[in-house]
Amino acid sequence: MGATTQPVPWSRGALVALAATALTLVGALLVHLAFVFLSVAPANALSVKHRDAVDAYVQPEFGQDWKLFAPNPMQRNDAVGVRVNTLGPDGLYHVSEWINLTARDIEAVRGNPAPSHTDQNMLRRAWDAYVATHSLRDDRPKGARGRLTRDYLERVVLQRTGRTWEGARIVSVQVAGRFTMVDPPAWSSEPASDTTDYRLLPWWTVTEQDHRNL
Incomplete structure (x- = not known):
């Protein structure tokens, strides 16, 4: 019978790199969600203090509004x-x-x-x-x-x-x-x-x- 192929174990370095990449992506996602949330949330101490930074990141690519749920036709x-x-x-x-x-x-x-x-x-x-x-x-x-x-x-x-x-x-x-x-x-x-x-x-x-x- 032929020899059974064993899966190659991940090296320690590869696992560390994978974990670092995952943490970076999760961190970037959390930062993105935080900026978008501050852009649409009612004015508060944090959003007022960092308004310029929030606007610079969110506008115009990530602008939010409610027209997706209540569309207003062009007049x-x-x-x-x-x-x-x-x-x-x-x-x-x-x-x-x-x-x-x-x-x-x-x-x-x-x-x-x-x-x-x-x-x-x-x-x-x-x-x-x-x-x-x-x-x-x-x-x-x-x-x-x-x-x-x-x-x-x-x-x-x-x-x-x-x-x-x-x-x-x-x-x-x-x-x-x-x-x-x-x-x-x-x-x-x-x-x-x-x-x-x-x-x-x-x-x-x-x-x-x-x-x-x-």
Whole structure:
């Protein structure tokens, strides 16, 4: 009869490495849960003291809300666009026409049985976060989240435009939004809105750092 194969025992070093990895993962999970909990918990001494650190970690990737359980349908048609300022090989600057980024996202979603979160929500939520944290009059950030939401919106836009436009390097971008309320249903007595709101943001300089990890 053939010899029975015996399982190779784990070495002490391998067991120590495995235990260390498990402890690291558990610790990282606990830290993540603690930060997310502090971000949604009522204000307390700990969350107030570490608010900047909590916001820097949670926003915008891990933002929490209750709309998953009580969805609130959109009541307006949004369109976020960008125009880019490029520097060509001849040393001349050129400003592009407006590029409707929302229209691109809608085109990617239409007819897709499993549209991605990126196409459905990323641009809209980035814009909403920026608007909520910047003053309308002079676009100054309101609170610690202002700089984060500005950088996030810029990076979302740069993901869609890339580093170059029509063969020239992008050196700055300008983002704008157009919003029109959805008409109420026929059976409603609510009057339809006949106005469209616009918001034009300042030009933002684009550096190599802005393209990191995009």
